[in-house]
Amino acid sequence: MGGGLEERLRAVLDGPDSPLTALARAVLTGTQAALASGAGAAGPGDPARAACAALADELAALLAGAPAIPSAAHSMAPSIALSVAPAEPHDRGSGPLAELAHAFMADPRVAAYLGRSSVVKHADVDTWRALWTACLRLDPAVADEWRDRARAIRDERLNGAGPATWLELPGAVPRVLVEPAPALATPGIREAPGGPRDPDVAEALGPDGDDGLAVLATQVVRIAQVDPTTCHALEGLRTSGLHPLDDPRTWNAYRTELHRRLGALAGAEPGTPAALRAHRLVDEALCSIVHRPPAHPASWWGGVADRSRRLLEEHVLRARATGVDAEVKVLEIRPYADLQGYTGNRDIAYRAGDPRSGEILACLRTWLRVGEDRLPGRVIYGRE
Secondary structure (H helix, E strand, C coil): CCHHHHHHHHHHHCCCCCHHHHHHHHHHHHHHHHHHHHHHHCCCCCCCHHHHHHHHHHHHHHHHCCCCCCHHHHHHCCCCCCCCCCCCECCCCCCHHHHHHHHHHHCHHHHHHHCCCCCCCCEHHHHHHHHHHHHCCCCHHHHHHHHHHHHHHHHHHCCCCCCCCEEEEECCCCEEEECCEHHHCECEEEEECCCCCCHHHHHHHCCCCCHHHHHHHHHHHHHHHHCCCCEECCECCECCCCEECCCHHHHHHHHHHHHHHHHHHHCCCCCCHHHHHHHHHHHHHHHCEECCCCCCCCCHHHHHHHHHHHHHHHHHHHHHHCCCCEEEECCCCCEHHHHCCCECCCCEEEECCCCCCCEEEEEEECEEEECCEEECEEEEEEEC
């Protein structure tokens, strides 16, 4: 980045707090996220991929040293800029899409997993994105009802036309996660066999890495970038708790730790005790992306956790077949009191209220035994 431009950017980012400074930080944060996501989703033959990735890295370095974006400015950040053209803003709470979003939040089956997050935003493009990413947290039957209603609103009441465009994620079968809305100039997101792997994930795992993990890690980092309500619960990065990933420094720290853990697994001999321990930590990194409250266990996010645990369990089984004395236990949804001896003292209590008080809401880390070495699990559990 040119010296003069870099100096001006630093002057803005490090300047005194003001509404204009907050806006500049938010816009640059969104630009960095959009460039990083676009470079990751682009095919290897795209001539602009390397330049966009380099620019995203330079902006990330600038933002890492800047003050955090004040919470009041978050609504101004384009977060990942899924829109390819500016959408017309509307007054918060007005219009057919906002009406649908209010009805969505009023559904008790939705509210149980939405917590305090709102899907009603200042612009229809953001409301559309928030509603669809919120559906990834819900029971599939409930989510499908609201997806159908959202499609009907788009087709009947959102004026505008144009070809649908897509951002593709790798997946075993085709599956739509976010529908495109051409009238809002925003692409859809879908899983597709052969979809591009995140280049940083692929680099960390190496050419012989587990492709199943590459697929899962790509899905997690891509959707976490477009869902502003995601948090991480990884120990070691910050104090225990749930940390919102819409803060660029928190996001960069999480990605760095994920890549470090993937690299450690890639460097271990498959089936060895060291590889099992490293795989458990990768699983923890993927399953520690959570929401307030944690997603429904049968939701898309719950499916990500299930697939990650299945890969770990299969690794343990292969190791046992070669003579390694090991076993793994996923701390599934059940009364928290049943887990005595399987977790340490680092579990997270979440005020869930009845009827989920005293229940495990999410397993962040599995319990693993390798020989005489017992490694405790970690969960989020509900409390009154």
